Amino acid sequence: MIYDFGLAKLLMPDQTRTMTRVRGTRGYLAPEWQKNFPISVKIDVYSYGIVILEIICCRSNLEVNVEDTDEIVLACWVYKCFSSIELDRLMIGEEVDKKTLENMVKAGLWCIQDDPTLRPSVKSVMLMLEGTEISVPPCPTYSPNFWVEAASYLTNDSKVVMRFLHNHIFTRFGTPRAIISNEGTHFVNKVLASLLAKYSVKHKVATAYHPQTNGQAELSNREIKGVLEKVVNPNHKDWSKRLNDALWAY
Known part of the structure; x- marks a missing residue:
């Protein structure tokens, strides 16, 4: 049903007939592929997170025919609605349990973190979707819309x-x-x-x-x-x- 999962084969070319180059559908591939970072099982978690958000919103991860340009990239749109506490904008005309919706959005946002070490394991994702308490996820992608402020001090109090x-x-x-x-x-x-x-x-x-x-x-x-x-x-x-x-x- 989902064809991007498991395409990363950690084998030498002479050990399998399966193609091991970057293959998959645009929008579902984890950032590691583009950044030349080490590949791990967390790339499948990223793809699964995108699918979760698509199921919630009943749309693909990239839509160009939208009224608001903020809605073009699904992940960015979902995080904007989540951070502004406006999840109802994702489900216009639908009656849903707000707590369940929030948990599913949180799970999806944790899965699509740019840093693979922040992504949960598949088991943790399943527990999240079953109702386990989920902490607030950070912004999933690197963005010029946030700044890092830091200062040095002699003491720490x-x-x-x-x-x-x-x-x-x-x-x-x-x-x-x-x-x-x-x-x-x-x-x-x-x-x-x-x-x-x-x-x-x-x-x-x-x-x-x-x-x-x-x-x-x-x-x-x-x-x-x-x-x-x-x-x-x-x-x-x-x-x-x-x-x-x-x-x-x-």
């Missing part, structure tokens, strides 16, 4: 976090609907909780057992760290001076 939020987030982009952080004491404390409550900002905490909740930040941190490792001195003491250049390169 609640006052520093509040200063960073005020100087780099609130005064530049406005107050967000929610903030996701890890379980560090500089994030989880009464002072910061009071500040976020003042501006009606929800605080979601990513646990060590499920770091994917903060997947976009984890991915950005890893890539910026990789940039810094290439430009800092051997003793790594000048990393703070190179941070802005690394952000610009990223």
